[in-house]
Amino acid sequence: MDMPRLLIVDDDTSFCMLLQGFLKRKGFEADTAHDYEKASQSLAKNAYDLVLTDYRLPDGTGIDVLKESKKLAPATVVILITAYSDIRVAVEAVKLGAFEYVTKPVNSDELFHVIREGLKKRETSEKKTKEPVRNGRKFLVGSSEEARKIEEHIRVVAPTDISVLIIGDSGTGKEYVARRIHELSKRKKEPFVAVDCGALHPDIAASELFGHVKGSFTGAVNDKTGHFEAVGEGTIFLDEIGNLSYDVQMKLLRAIHERMGRKVGGNNEFPIKARIIAATNENLKKAVDEGRFREDLYHRLNEFNMALAPLREREADLMMFAQFFLEDAVAEFDKFISGFDEEVQRIFIRYEWPGNLREMRNIIRRAVLLSKSDRIHREVLPEEIYRNDSMKNLSDDVQPVVNDLKEVKNLSEKEAILQALEKTRYNKTKTAKLLGIDRKTLYNKLHLYDIEL
Numbered sequence: 001m002d003m004p005r006l007l008i009v010d011d012d013t014s015f016c017m018l019l020q021g022f023l024k025r026k027g028f029e030a031d032t033a034h035d036y037e038k039a040s041q042s043l044a045k046n047a048y049d050l051v052l053t054d055y056r057l058p059d060g061t062g063i064d065v066l067k068e069s070k071k072l073a074p075a076t077v078v079i080l081i082t083a084y085s086d087i088r089v090a091v092e093a094v095k096l097g098a099f100e101y102v103t104k105p106v107n108s109d110e111l112f113h114v115i116r117e118g119l120k121k122r123e124t125s126e127k128k129t130k131e132p133v134r135n136g137r138k139f140l141v142g143s144s145e146e147a148r149k150i151e152e153h154i155r156v157v158a159p160t161d162i163s164v165l166i167i168g169d170s171g172t173g174k175e176y177v178a179r180r181i182h183e184l185s186k187r188k189k190e191p192f193v194a195v196d197c198g199a200l201h202p203d204i205a206a207s208e209l210f211g212h213v214k215g216s217f218t219g220a221v222n223d224k225t226g227h228f229e230a231v232g233e234g235t236i237f238l239d240e241i242g243n244l245s246y247d248v249q250m251k252l253l254r255a256i257h258e259r260m261g262r263k264v265g266g267n268n269e270f271p272i273k274a275r276i277i278a279a280t281n282e283n284l285k286k287a288v289d290e291g292r293f294r295e296d297l298y299h300r301l302n303e304f305n306m307a308l309a310p311l312r313e314r315e316a317d318l319m320m321f322a323q324f325f326l327e328d329a330v331a332e333f334d335k336f337i338s339g340f341d342e343e344v345q346r347i348f349i350r351y352e353w354p355g356n357l358r359e360m361r362n363i364i365r366r367a368v369l370l371s372k373s374d375r376i377h378r379e380v381l382p383e384e385i386y387r388n389d390s391m392k393n394l395s396d397d398v399q400p401v402v403n404d405l406k407e408v409k410n411l412s413e414k415e416a417i418l419q420a421l422e423k424t425r426y427n428k429t430k431t432a433k434l435l436g437i438d439r440k441t442l443y444n445k446l447h448l449y450d451i452e453l
């Protein structure tokens, strides 16, 4: 790629200048705009690889900038900068096609990392080679019963050609599951292409998916290959499928039905060989009932469905994911941090996690960058995540009794051990881990309290 060109949108002029200087030193060319109006003018005039926009702007929001950018240049990567209090907005932005969000105060290392990842993604989606996307992502299965069931289903459907519909809130890992199905399938050497239907502007959705011929509409200055043709015999992942217009749903149904596609404005057909995996975070059945989504298409996509639970309901997997993201960030930023202190573990268990795994990964990455200790303490977490209003209501059965034995004051040790055992289905290694003690200590306590297994 030539020198990447970025647009920074923020009404804080000194922040813009600082960032512009920082990015210049990193080898990027960056323009600035201080409001939505200026940003849309710049987007109309110039071709940017990446747009970095603050959420709160004097005459609009970063979401407006995102939408404008997706309309004018769908491949441009958009990163949103938000205050942590706007985390739900950030989650919404990702649904609408933002690549990532970064929270304030902006940490330059974190921002640079996200920009680099965004540009990498832009490059791979631009190349459209037959190379499969290999980016070394590791897939964590999890230890809960639900996680094991998902893994089992992945392995059952992977070798087949049936269409899979993955249902889950934003950030629960739908794309990760789709990639895993692809990687365990016989198509693994072919490309995996993820298309964010939520980010596709209705005017260009058909052309993005199926391509267009030159001159078929204003702006179609060249022939364009669509995702279905580019992916060949690989896997196409259609995220936020519920957002496709009725017209495009029709085209998609035909493509699945007849296994043939046609470019916008073209006469010739091309074969469709891709496997389709779709995902949604809304109730598609309801969309069908309300007439927003075609019932026939729904059934074609829903040959097999998988539902991913929100992170707040995956208590048994939660600290495992936290440790996984920690190790990842530690390796990436070359730090020495071995774990989370007890208070942080309790905060994690009690927090609502509206952004699910993506939010957790971002919080941990940031904490790793900021941490000066060998354990993660509360001070490096955004305050918003431990304020009372962001905590889930704890009912008796989800008291953090089993997370840290030493801190449990109002329950007897024996009770805590019994609860932990039940929670891990009597797996002693996991029980010890959950209680923050080693196996030997657990054995001693089992003996002490006469707990027979």
Ligand SMILES: Nc1ncnc2c1ncn2[C@@H]1O[C@H](COP(=O)(O)OP(=O)(O)OP(=O)(O)O)[C@@H](O)[C@H]1O
Residues within 6 Å of the ligand: 094, 095, 138, 139, 140, 141, 168, 169, 170, 171, 172, 173, 174, 175, 176, 177, 239, 281, 357, 358, 361
């Ligand atoms: N099984 C997993 N193992 C490791 N990391 C995971 C796993 N699932 C999700 N993640 C992490 O969570 C992030 C979000 O996952 P993913 O993009 O798959 O979610 P999604 O449900 O497709 O989100 P959206 O609907 O917002 O696009 C990933 O970038 C990855 O870091």
